[in-house]
Amino acid sequence: MGLKRVGNQTVKLENPPSIISTASIVGPKEGQGPLKEYFDMILEDDLWGTESWEKCESKLQEEAVRMALTNAALSESDINYLFSGDLLNQIISSSYCARQLSIPYFGLYGACSTMAESLSLGAMTVDGGFAEKVACVTSSHFSSAERQFRYPLEFGNQRSFSAQWTVTGAGAAILSSSGEGPFITYVTTGKVIDPGIKDVNNMGAAMAPAAVDTISNHFKDTGYNPDDYDLIITGDLGSVGKAITSDLMKEQGYDISEVFNDSGVKIFYHEEQDTHSGGSGCGCSAVVFAGYVYKELLKGSLNKVLLISTGALHSSVSTQQGESIPGIAHAVTISNSIE
Amino acid sequence: MDRLNKKEYEKYAEKKIPKPTYFKNIFWAFIVGGLICTIGQLIRNWLFSRGLNEKQVAAGTSIMLVFMGSFLTGIGVYDRLGKVAGAGSTVPITGFANSIVSPAMEHKREGYVFGVAAKMFTIAGPVLVYGVGSSILVGIIYLLFGGGR
Incomplete structure (x- = not known):
């Protein structure tokens, strides 16, 4: 049904x-x-x-x-x-x-x-x-x-x-099921997108097209625009993947640059902490969501957030066998109000 | 996104990566690599002055440099050196020691047999296999055509 x-x-x-x-x-x-x-x-x-x-x-x-x-x-x-x-x-x-x-x-x-x-x-x-x-x-x-x-x-x-x-x-x-929010109002499940990247040191580029696919399908499905969100935050694209995502979203007809950020970019001082392209891992979007995003939602400085966690679905075996890195991105809308 | 041109995308993604700092890398590789070799030479000269012959000096120098590389790995210094020096600290024999000691340390928690011993050569293993293999190959060629008897 x-x-x-x-x-x-x-x-x-x-x-x-x-x-x-x-x-x-x-x-x-x-x-x-x-x-x-x-x-x-x-x-x-x-x-x-x-x-x-x-x-x-x-x-x-x-x-x-x-x-x-x-x-x-x-x-x-x-x-x-x-x-x-x-x-x-x-x-x-x-x-x-x-x-x-x-x-x-x-x-x-x-x-x-x-x-x-x-x-x-x-x-x-x-x-x-x-x-x-x-x-x-x-x-x-x-x-x-x-x-x-x-x-x-x-x-x-x-x-x-x-x-x-x-x-x-x-x-x-x-x-x-009961509570005063913030609420999860929409769930957009990503498809596996493989842009053919084989470099395990460039996972941002491997995951960016999956993020773009999920975000643009989220907009198409819900009728939302980038302006409807206070923050669109990806999981761990890093500065390389973030730049690519911004570019590719424009090609899809959505300019998200005003409200777009990435957990991997936000979590470290990249120069001083020497983290290169940024943070990654399941824990990256988890702590940025549970710490920063959630607390800002409670304060009311953010009211509606699209959280997109991005994953690279390879293993060390698949890499050694010459396979490319498939990407995936899942999105949830977290909002202080229910429409 | 399903119709992404993979070749074009790879080229495009490549451009988004900041360029490696080649000059800085080469400079530090030269300084640190040169320093390690100079230390090696000092050890050599000292061993000669102690009256050892060529064969003994070669073995003694290697032993001391391998110990230094292992020791610095053990106290957590060599990885920091490698970050700055790159090939300068990877190529000398101290880097070889680092590549064996670091996985041995890392896998101690999986036990001395399946951890330390089994994982010790995960990085150095290929170097050993192809190093020894190619030396055998060169030896055979030398024997057949070089008049090496």
Whole structure:
């Protein structure tokens, strides 16, 4: 039947779920960045008392969920579903986090697009009446991602200028069928778009066309224009991908440059912190959403935001076999009011 | 977006990347690479002055430089050096030490067998395989045509 569908790729939520609380925990480097005031917790070291970076990443997720629950004065038993994902093989950070929480769990993999993916599925589940409250969380960790996708930390190599810096952090959000907002009002699910880029040090360029596809389809489906938004923020395109997205959106007939920004660009001081093209990872859009975007929505300085988390769906095996990097982008509209 | 011309897009995306700072990279590679080689020469001269012969000096110099590279990797200095110096610190034998010690350190948490030992040569392995392989090939050619007996 598809009663709630508008256009080809978008769902309009009839009973928009309210984001009743969020939590963000970041690593020391992110805690020195321009958004440090917005994060709920900044770690002093990247192991956080655990034995490995992988265990630390799992703890980041777990503590982010617990913090979001505390902020909303809820307990684990109040949550019907946990939607979570991360970058590591077999999404171990998420599953080992879910092991600690007694909440029915859906593990997701959308690479760095997972935050918007989890919010999309969480919002539709609540809107459909299948859940009262759900938790959405994603994480990434610089050191666990480096060793899986790139080189050992102590290896003395030079990084290219288009390379990005994986964010250490986790962001969680609790969605509820009742609440005073901000609300998730639209969900636009992205298609996989592969522009043929093979350079793993240029993921911004690999993901930009997917972002452009999702954003322009969102406008077509909903009838919205860039002016309808206070902020259109992508997940981790970095400065290279952001510039490409701006250009390609103009070709599609939408000038978003006035309200457009990227979480990967916002999270670091790129010159001083030496992060080249910007931040990346599931944790990037998660902490920028749960920290900066959510808090600005509560303050009222932002009223309507389009959050587009962008992912590069390759693995180190596919790269070694000469495959190009497919991109994906999922978008959710987060608004202080319901139309 | 489905009809994106992949070749054109790749060229276009390439242009969006800031250009590498070639001059700066070459300069620092020269300085640091030269410094490492000078240290090597100093060690060589010192070993000669201690009365070692050519063969012993060559082995001793390599051993000391490999130790230095490993030590600096262990205390977390070599990766910072490599970031500035690039090829200047990768090409000398100290860089080879770095490429073996860094994965060994990284994978200690997966145990001494499947972590340290198995992952130790993930970066240096190809260099060893093709280095030894090509030396065998050159040796055979030399034996057949170079009169090397």
